[in-house]
Amino acid sequence: MFPTDPAAEAARLVDRIAELERMKAAAAAEQAHATVLLDRARRADEAAKGVPRRRQGMGVSAEVALARQDSPARGSRHLGFAKALVHEMPHTLAALECGALNEWRATILVRETAYLAVEDRQKIDVEMCADVAWLHGMGDARLTAEAKRLAYRLDAEAVVRRARRAESERRVSIRPAPDTMTYLTALLPVKQGVAVYAALKRAADTSMDPVRGQGQIMADTLVERVTGVSTAEAVPIGVNITISDEALLGGGVEPATIAGHGPVPAGVARRLISDAVSAGAKVLARRLYRCCGTGALVTSDSRSRLFPKGLAELIDLRDQTCRTPYCDAPIRHHDHVVGSARGGATSFDNGQGLCERCNYVKEAPGWNATSVLGPDRHTVEITTPTGTVYRSTAPPLPG
Template identity: 30%
Template sequence: MDDMGDMLESLRDLRVRRAQIDAQEVALLARISAVVGDDRGLAEELTPVLRVSTREVERRIDDAKSLTGRMPQLLAAMRAGDVETYGARRVLAVVDPLDDWAAQQVDELLAERLVEASETAWQPGNLAQRARRLVEKIDPDGQTARARRARAERRVELTPGEHAMSSFEAQLPAEVAAACYTRVDGMARSLRRGGDRRTLDQLRADVTADLLLGRDPGVALPEAAATVSVHVPADAALGISDDGCELDGYGPIPAPIAREIMTNSRSIWRAVLCDPGTGEPVDLGRTRRRPSATIRDLVRIRDRECVMPWCHRPARHCDHDHEHAWAAPGGGGSTSVANGGPRCRRHHRLKDQPGWSARYDPVHGITQVTTPHGATYTARREPVLTPTRTAPTRDAQARDAQARRVRRCDSPTRQAQSRTAPTRDDPKHRNEDNPPF
C-alpha cells in the first residue's frame, strides 16, 4: 500500500509540474504575440518549433491571449498546478462568446467557488459545467445570441484515422443532430429486427453512409465509390503489388482494401506509372484529353499534400501553384509538371508575404522555407513507392551523363540517337547540371 501511495503522489507531482509548464508556455506565447503582432504569420513560424499543426498553434496563441487578458485567475490556477491546458481550454470555450468584462467576472467568480472545492471540481468537465452556470448568471440575456452564433458556425469535418478508416463529423444544432440520430438509429434497429446480422453500431454507420450517398439504406453493405490512384512500378504496368497502395487524400492502405475499392463498379481508377529506381510517378494512364487536367493530376498524385513541410492538406484540395511565376517579368514559367506544385490556399498566399521565403523544387521534391525571423527548414518529398533499387547520387548522375555524351560523340549513329534523347521537360530526364536551388 505504501508503494501505491508513493506512486500516486508521484503522479500528482507530475500533474502539477505539467500544469505549471503549460502556464509558462501560455505566458511566453502571449508575450511573443504582443511583440510580433501578426498572429497568422507567427503561427506558421511556430509550427515547426512546437511540432504541432498550424491550427493547434493558432489555438494556443488565442488561448494564451484570452488567459492573460480575460482570465488571469484561471492562469494563476495553472501556475499553482491546479489545472492543465485541457481544463483551461474547456473553460475558455464556454466564455469565448462573452465580452471582456463579462469574461473577467466569470473568472473571478469561478476562482471564488474553487477556493474550498474538492479535487474533483478541478476535472475539466466539472470546471466547464461551473463556468457554464456562471455565464448564464452573468449574461442571461446573451444566451440566444450565443446559440445563434454557434449555429451559424455549423460545419462538417473529415479527419483521417488509422487502419484505413476516417471520422466524418457534423456540427449541427442540437435538435437537428438529435433528429438525425433518432432516424438513423430507428432504421438501424428496424434492419436488425429484420434479421440483419450487423451490429447496431455497424448498421448506424452504414445507414448514415447510404443516406448521404443517395442509396437505399440497408439494401447492401457499403461500397467505397471513389476515385482511386493505384500506384504501381512502371515495369509491373497495371499489376497491383501487395507491398501496399495509397488512397488519395488518406495515405497507405492495405492492398486487399485497395483492390476492393478498385473493383467496385462505381469507382474510377487510373494507373500511375512510377520509376522503380526513385519511386516517383512519371506518367498517368491517359483517359482525359485536356493536357492541363493531366498535368494537375500528375502533380497532385506525385506530391499528395501541400508542399509546406508542416501542412498535410490533401493536394486535391490545394491550388496548382507555378513555382516560377507564369507571368514573371522577362518570361514566366511554363505550365508543366516540372514547374508545378500543390499549395493550400493559406500557404499559396503566405508564399509572397514579406519576410517569408518558401521555395519548392518540383523535380527533386525539396522544399526550403525561411521564416521572417530567420529560421530555415528543409524537407524532401517522400516517393510514392519504395524504390526497388538505390537511386544514383548526383555525382554518379553527372558521370553517367558525361559518358552518354562521349558515346554520342563517338557513335556513327549520333544523329539518330539525338533525335530520341529526352527533353528537359520530360519527367524521366534528370537535370544533372542544375542544383535544386
C-alpha cells in the first residue's frame, strides 16, 4: 500500500471540516423550524383544551431547553430566535440553511434587529442576506457593526429607546471562576462603567506597591471601596460552607462546597474559615447528617405550608442551584415537588429549590413532577407535556 499524500490528506480533512460546519448550520435551521412547529402545536392543543390565551405556550421554551440540554433562559432565547427567523427573516434563515451563516452569526442579526418594527427588520434581512456572497469573510464584529448601522439609518429613535431601556437593566452578577476564584460582573451605562474603570486604574497607576501588579491593585481597590474595609484581606466572609468534620478538624482532603460557587479544596475552605475567625467574623457551625456512601442529607419535616427558614436552608445546601436539568440559576423559590394543593407535604423529601422561571413553568398545563425515594440521593422526575421524563439528582454533600 502506497503512503497517503500528506497534502492530499490535509485538503480532504479541511473539506470535511467545512462540510460538517455546513451541516451544523443546516441542522440549526431545521431545529428552528421544529421549534416553531412545537410552539404552534402546543398553543393549538392548549387552546382546544380551554387554557386561557395568556397561559398558552407557557412551558414551550422550557421544553425546548430540556431537549437542547440547555438552561431555561437559553431555551427562551432560542424560541424567540426561531420565531424571528421563520416568521420575519427568511433570507437569514436561508443563509443559515445553506451554511453561509452559522447559528451564532444568525443570532447576531436577530439580536441586533429585535427592537425594530417588522418591516424594518425585514429590510435589513434583505440587504444583508439576500446575496449570501456578501457574507463571505465577514467576522462577528463587522456583521454586528453593519446591522447596527442599518438599524440606526432605518429607525434612529428605536436605537435611542433601546439605549434608554438598556440603562434600566443595569445589574451586578456573580458566577464561579476556575481555581476558587469568582467573576463579579457589573453591567453599567457606558459613562459609569468607564468612570469606574478609570478610577480603579488611576488608583493602580498612583500606587507605589512593588509587590502587586496593576490588575491586583485594581481588584483590591474595588473590594476596599465597595466593602468599606481598609484592606481587601480584612473582608469577613458571610457564606455557607459545607465541609465534613474530618476535612475541617482532621485535615481531610474531601472537597467542601460553598453555596453559590461550588466545590473548593478542603484546604481553601479551612483557610476561609480561619481568616473569617481572625477578622472577627461570627462563625456558626451546624451539624448535618448524611447517608453513608450517597451523601444524601437526612429528612426534616414540617406541617407548615411555607418552608421554615431552617428547612429552606437545608434545601439550599442540598440542591445548591435550581433543580431543573441544565439550569444553573440561583435558587429563588422553595417549591413543593408534589404541590401542596395535591396533598404534597412541606418536607425535605418533597421540597426542591427552583429559580423563579422554572417554578412558574412547573405549573403550566401538562407538566408534572414527583420525588423518587430510595437509598440514592434526592431525585426529582420531571415529565413534560409530551410525556418525556427528565431526572434531576441533587449533588452529594462533601465528606
